[in-house]
Structure formats: C-alpha cells, structure tokens
Amino acid sequence: MTVTASVPRTPRAATLRKQEAILAEAERQFARFGFEGVSLDSIAAALELSRQNLLYHWPSKEELYRAVLDSVMDEWLANMNAITQAGEPRAAIQAYVADKLRFSRERPSGNAVFTREMMAGAPRYADVLKAQVMPLLHADVARFERWADEGRIRRLDFMHLMFLIWSSTQAYADLGAQFSLYMGKPALDDADFERARGLIVNLIWRSLAV
Amino acid sequence: MTVTASVPRTPRAATLRKQEAILAEAERQFARFGFEGVSLDSIAAALELSRQNLLYHWPSKEELYRAVLDSVMDEWLANMNAITQAGEPRAAIQAYVADKLRFSRERPSGNAVFTREMMAGAPRYADVLKAQVMPLLHADVARFERWADEGRIRRLDFMHLMFLIWSSTQAYADLGAQFSLYMGKPALDDADFERARGLIVNLIWRSLAV
DNA sequence: GTCTATACCTGGATAGAC
C-alpha cells in the first residue's frame, strides 16, 4: 500500500484559483482584441498553460467568453443601483457617476469587453443585455422623470442624459490607455479619475439644478 | 484586325469605383468585428467578388485596413477644425459638437473602426494618432485655456472636457445600435441626434458660461 | 484583371495515454 492515495493531489482550491486566473486573463485579452482577436493559445500561453488544459476547464471558447461577461455583469448589477436607491437627485447623480467611474478604474477590462460586445451588436450576449440592462435603464429614466414632475430637477432628455453618463464614464475604461498617452503619462492615476468625476458631476448638476 | 483593341476594356473609373466599394464594405465589417474578426472572404463575398480579386487591389489585409483608417482620418481632419477656427467660445462648442455628431451619424462605421483600434492600444495606427490627433487635442485645450484667461468662459478641466465631448458624441456612432434597441426603435433618427446635440451643448455651455 | 489551384499556417476541438 502507498501513502499517496490518502493525500488529495489536486485540492479544489487550487483548481478554483486556476479557473479564476484563466477568467482574468481571458477578460484582459478579450477587452483588447475582441472575441475573434483572441486565441485560446494566447490566453493559455500568458498563464503558462497549454491550450488543451484550458479546454479542460471550459468546454469551448464561447463558453469561456460568456463566463467572462457573466462575471462582469454580476459585479455591474451589484454596483449600479445608485439612482433607483437614492432618495435625492443630487446624491443619486454623485453616487452613480462615482460608482461608474470606480468600476471603470477597478475593472477596465471587464468594461471594455462589454463595449466591444455591444459595438458588434451583442451577437453573443443580446439576451442578457435586453433582460437585465434595459429594465435598469428605463427605471433610472423613470426615476428622473418623477423627480422632474415633483419639481426637484429641471426636465432634460433623461434617456440621452443616461447615454452621456454611460459613455463619458465608460470611456475611462475603454480608452484609458489613449487618454493617458495624450496626456503624456504612463497611466491614468487617482487624480485623473477624481478630475473626471468632478467635471462630469458638475456639468450634469448645473443643468439639473432648479 | 478587331475593333476591340481600340476600346478600353477596363476604364480607370470602374476600377476606382470598385476600390471604393471595397473600402466601404471593409469599413463596415471592420467596424463591427475588428481586424481579426473579419476575413477577406467575407468582404469579397458581400461584393460578389473573389478573395483573390480583392487581393489584386490591395497587397494585404493589413494594407486594406490602414487604407480604411486613412480614409476616415482624412475626413475627420477636414471636419474637426471647429474649435481652433472659431473666434467665439459658444459658437466653437456648438459647431464642434454638431460636427462631431454629424460625423457619427454620417459615417458610424468609420468612427467605430477608430474606437476599436484605440481600444486595442492602436497597434496598427499609433503613429498617425500621435502625430495627427494629439496636436489637435492640445490645440483645442490651449484655445479653451486662453478663453478662460480672458475671462470669456469659466475655467474647467478642459482636457477632461474634451474627453467628455469626444466620448459622448462618439457613442452615437459606436453604440447607436444599442441605443436604438434600448429605445425600442429600429434605428436612431434625425430627432435623436438633434436631442443629443441639444443636451450635450446645453450641458457644456451651462458650465462654461460666466 | 480575374480565375483556379495550391501552399502554408493558425486555431478550435477531440481522443486517448498517463
């Protein structure tokens, strides 16, 4: 009899850690090059794995891609309740913009994967976007409308306002590399995000305030 | 002797028209699926050409891709002088936002190809972006600074203001399909662009006006 | 200028040994 049998060779924790590493690397690469621009080989190579090993953990490239999107969506949904939860318009704007920018700062790749998917017409994720994002958007717009009805904010085109908030904050994830290049620095820092936050919030609030 | 020899079989005009058709189709496909997501076959098929014929007109896929970017850049540079040319801040903002949105409306694919390239870190076009776009951006910021010095506008962070103008207008090209889907219509129409223009201009001017 | 044929490679995915 050997002692090896009693020792668990591949603890579940290690496997989970590896799968998370794969997800993270996949997210990074999909963000830059899109679904078709990434090969399983390039993901595996970055982690010093073989492509075959990677396919052991996910049945296909597409499943891996959807797993990345699911993971981002989970975090996004957990963070993006700012407007509908807030009881007060100004606080809602401040919280929403700050949350969105923080998400852009902390998970730029995850954000960019989404943008790419949407630019392509969401061929692999339209169902989730329509089921999850669209209702949130309409709820936010409705909340603004109610505040306008109550005379607490001026009435703007709130749908397009949401598009502006969304695109101007998202850009700090998708185009952060370009922005920093144009400003002559290696990467965006906390101060840049703080300046962006201040500018966006002030711009919006100056137009909303009665 | 035959008469055919005296008749030019392939007039230059037809060739040019074909090359323009190729460029246009390539732009449309690169916009949606990115450089790697597009095959020469799919471009050729859409034009009812063979891939080989396509490669007769351009030496390689990469050359075709750069030709698309060059073509977009030419038009962009011709349109984007609004701020530096205007003598008056409010007119400058109005013209700039209107021009940028019009460009998003008239050439959404061209705009999207650029966004994709920048998201990837401009692996195939960084030289041109640095040489052409960056000086324009800094000139625009400098113009705002001068107007602020003269007390004609309030001082904001003009670099980030440019980022906001850029991203919020660009979104109507890159994400137009998503926006229209969220609004429950088949495509964005003139009224949508007009609403976007009004919102963005008003938002900015309310913060700039002294 | 356009076509057929072909070279050559990359990439996703499966089978099976260990």
Place this chain on the structure above:
DNA sequence: GTCTATCCAGGTATAGAC
C-alpha cells in the same frame, strides 16, 4: 488533471493560366 497526437475548418497569400 495534464500531456501528446491528431483532425479539420477557415484564413492569408502566392503562382500561374486565361
């Protein structure tokens, strides 16, 4: 759970006939 071997589709690009 990881590796080697292999299959096969699709892709870029070139050669050469017409």
